[in-house]
Amino acid sequence: MLLCGMCLFSPAVEARKWVSADGEKTFIAELKSYDEATGMVEVKRRNGRTMRFKASVLSDEDIAYIKEAAVKLAAKAKPKNKKGVFKKLPKELPDPDGEEADMSKPVQVYILLGQSNMLGFGKPNVLKDVAMKGTYPYLVDEDGNWTVRKDVRNVRIMASGNSAAKDITNDWMSIHGNIGPEIGIGHHLGYVTEAPVMILKSCIGNRSLGWDLLPPGSKSYNHSGKIQPGYKGTPTDPEGKAKLAPGAWYAGCQYDGDIGGAKKVLANLDKYYPGAKSYEVAGFFWWQGDKDMRNAAHYERYEENLVQLIKALRKDFDAPDAKFVAASLGQTKKGSGGGAGKILDAMEAVSKKSDPELKGKVGFVYAHPHSKGGSSSGHYGGNPETYMNVGEAMGKAMVELLSK
Numbered sequence: 580m581l582l583c584g585m586c587l588f589s590p591a592v593e594a595r596k597w598v599s600a601d602g603e604k605t606f607i608a609e610l611k612s613y614d615e616a617t618g619m620v621e622v623k624r625r626n627g628r629t630m631r632f633k634a635s636v637l638s639d640e641d642i643a644y645i646k647e648a649a650v651k652l653a654a655k656a657k658p659k660n661k662k663g664v665f666k667k668l669p670k671e672l673p674d675p676d677g678e679e680a681d682m683s684k685p686v687q688v689y690i691l692l693g694q695s696n697m698l699g700f701g702k703p704n705v706l707k708d709v710a711m712k713g714t715y716p717y718l719v720d721e722d723g724n725w726t727v728r729k730d731v732r733n734v735r736i737m738a739s740g741n742s743a744a745k746d747i748t749n750d751w752m753s754i755h756g757n758i759g760p761e762i763g764i765g766h767h768l769g770y771v772t773e774a775p776v777m778i779l780k781s782c783i784g785n786r787s788l789g790w791d792l793l794p795p796g797s798k799s800y801n802h803s804g805k806i807q808p809g810y811k812g813t814p815t816d817p818e819g820k821a822k823l824a825p826g827a828w829y830a831g832c833q834y835d836g837d838i839g840g841a842k843k844v845l846a847n848l849d850k851y852y853p854g855a856k857s858y859e860v861a862g863f864f865w866w867q868g869d870k871d872m873r874n875a876a877h878y879e880r881y882e883e884n885l886v887q888l889i890k891a892l893r894k895d896f897d898a899p900d901a902k903f904v905a906a907s908l909g910q911t912k913k914g915s916g917g918g919a920g921k922i923l924d925a926m927e928a929v930s931k932k933s934d935p936e937l938k939g940k941v942g943f944v945y946a947h948p949h950s951k952g953g954s955s956s957g958h959y960g961g962n963p964e965t966y967m968n969v970g971e972a973m974g975k976a977m978v979e980l981l982s983k
Contacts, residue, residue, distance in 0.1 A: 695784030699759020701963035744840025763970025789877030872918030909950030
């Protein structure tokens with residue numbers, strides 16, 4: 580991971596011929612950045628591909644050129660959050676450098692929640708061809724193999740209701756099967772963060788924020804003459820006063836299962852991020868709404884429930900300043916009516932609230948322009964580009980929040 584002791588980013592640096600240290604290999608590329616602290620060089624080749632490598636693999640003449648250019652074109656200071664762990668995102672992400680993160684820093688944990696959108700059904704079989712042709716080039720190396728980020732841990736668990744969560748994925752960030760937005764999110768956060776990063780996804784499909792995922796603190800309410808249950812309530816006991824049988828459904832049981840599972844991962848941190856000693860929950864990602872949009876009692880309450888969700892998550896993870904990014908359903912256009920439109924409007928409204936607890940801490944991604952077709956109920960036809968595009972947009976939105 581770059582420390583960026585001295586970096587340069589300048590369109591004024593023209594492409595030149597580079598020579599390897601042994602003099603046997605040459606290539607044409609434009610110098611994009613140089614990190615004096617780590618000796619890492621970043622260049623852009625004529626085909627648009629970005630490469631990163633140690634300066635020591637180059638000729639003495641090239642090394643001298645890099646150092647001279649770095650002095651003349653010293654980088655602008657990188658934007659930092661209050662802990663100084665962020666640097667600027669480039670226009671195009673380079674391939675991962677294979678370096679581990681600075682393990683002296685706490686793991687920065689990002690928790691991904693929602694339903695089947697977040698779960699991810701993107702089919703990777705066509706993604707490699709797309710990446711090799713220049714879209715998401717950081718996903719594959721020059722030999723066509725999936726790249727691996729050794730500074731981002733990709734963890735996924737799943738619980739049904741409030742039952743014990745099962746481990747699904749526990750590996751470095753790479754393509755391991757069907758994908759969700761975690762790939763785009765993880766690569767962007769991994770690039771800008773010096774500390775180790777964990778992407779922790781805890782969700783299952785076919786769940787509603789106004790029902791299964793109802794957060795703690797939610798009260799029962801009247802909708803069209805019918806009392807809707809509050810947190811831990813049921814249709815016959817909306818206030819949740821009666822004792823429930825073990826395993827029985829109640830409003831919010833999926834919230835409890837998802838959050839309980841995530842807490843168990845963090846309680847066994849070294850199992851999921853080898854060598855980690857501590858962590859901080861830095862943010863949450865939310866991609867959901869397909870089930871709520873079908874029930875007026877749920878979509879009309881969505882804005883209020885979303886605010887309560889943010890507050891509950893911060894409290895549960897002792898992370899009062901954690902940022903939150905929500906994405907709308909891919910098929911829904913701005914200005915749409917019905918439940919889908921109500922949910923999009925609610926997400927955007929929460930991101931614009933002036934409440935000190937929310938202002939500048941909540942991001943919104945309008946997913947429709949990033950979708951390649953299909954709908955949330957059909958998992959966008961399994962098109963991996965939809966999941967990559969939305970994931971990249973969510974990752975960038977989080978970086979923007981963290982850089983303020």
